[in-house]
Amino acid sequence: MGEEAIVRTMGLGKSFGSTVALRDVDLTIGRGEVFGYLGPNGAGKTTTLRLLLGMLRPTTGRASVLGVDAWRDAVAVHRRVGYLPGEPALYGKLSGRQRVAYFGHLRGAANDRRALSLADRLDLDLDRPAHELSKGNRQKLAVVLALMSGPELLVLDEPTSGLDPIVQQEFYALLREQTDTGGSVLLSSHVLGEVQRVADRIGVVRSGRLIAVERMADLREKSLHHVGARFADDVNAAEFAAVPGVRDLAVTGRVMTCSAPQAALDGLLKRITRHPVVDLDCAEAELEETFLAYYGTGEHHAA
């Protein structure tokens, strides 16, 4: 991606005291790309985003955003980046309008037309003080603040938390507009479902390590199918287990169920048709389930 890299980290790591929060992350995000940053809570997502914004100083490696060092040139980064924290804390007594005016001045953009139109699209009342707003409305205000200066890169930490489904639709539309105009987006989430519709690529972070980066299209190809077959005779589990990629295999008497990625379906079906089939069922699983199957953290994972 060369000069087009909007975000580039090299060996980026962060420790807090003796706790290693992030280690050795190499990540590149290109122009016009939406990157979904996924992982369970506490995996290091927020640490990564705050390193990119120069709030934290890297312990190892470095991060550059829009061509400049994220720690040393934080002000230059902030001029061109919109940031939505995971739990945005607003000044309780300021109304949305006052808040927009304040940050507008700090960002050197006295014009609040874009903020007003964003608030209108998200159905947000800018005249009420922040402490009177519901969690969802505070989140909307934080979204307005992140987007109002038309930044080249949006860094969004769990952006849809607290937003109702209709507002989420509008939010995704805003993200599409961002990329249509050449902007990039980095958004974190602990569930794939939130980012699968907008992300071009996803990165999976767990226990402070970036363990996988995949194109969404590739992940879809790996998408699991639930296969169930009922036979006229008893069958043997070992026969189906031999097909590469098959998982969650269960055979009870004449019934076989399993999960298989697209690539394994052909081999699986050929084994099935060696027997007289009474009934066959094949359905594509939710992408979330595919994702968990490859990168899952266990059954306590919030889905």
Added chain:
Amino acid sequence: MLHNVATKTLFDQRRTLLAWTISLALLVGMYVAIWPSIRDQPAMTDFLNSMPPAIRSMFAMSGADMSTPIGYVKIEMLSLMAPLLVLLYAVSTGAAAVAGEEDRHTLDLLLANPVSRSRVVLDKLLAMTVGIVLLAGATAVALMVISPLADMSLPTGPIVAAMVHLALLGLVFGTLATAVGAATGNLTAARAVPAVTAVIAYVVNGLGPQISWLAPAQKFSPFYQYTGHDPLLNGLSVPAVLIALATVAVLAGIAVAGFRRRDVAA
């Protein structure tokens, strides 16, 4: 008002500052109102003179004399009450500047704007300075406007000088609170360190003349710069002003440097 961090901070404090100003004016009014009854009781001065020297120098400053308006203002207001109130405002405002915003998690979004950390600290210090000057100025105005009502004649120049030194005293400890908060992000420390330091500095200044081994330390106490030269009698002390300003400059430098190099909590 919401054009930069300094004016926004003052905008946030507008009601607080109004309340402080009114309280200080009422306090001055109260002291002035009881002046006639104190003046007519020479026993008060005898009482002061009978106090052990250590106690007297702690709470009544040098040359305590309750029978004159200047002596009365010095003992009743400038020795304890006025510095206590100004320090209360300065330390709480200084601690709130960085550590307070961090504690309420609002610092994250503020710093995500293209505003340098140095600028945030300096703007907050500027806002605090304006607030302190406002409080000291309001006290000076109240003294000058209200005291004639009880036939207290107070000279304008020395009152203004005393208030300048009072403001500088507040600024020193307020900047210390800002520096501790900016360098550590710890709100409790940002309040406690200046509070404890102020108590020690107060005692060192008060007892310095009485306790020989404390005497060399006295001149380092900001309270010595504040009243050591007796501003109500002698007016402004340029060396004391310069020492206070130098202290503030060093502490402000520590605040900026400390804030620039550390992680900011989410």
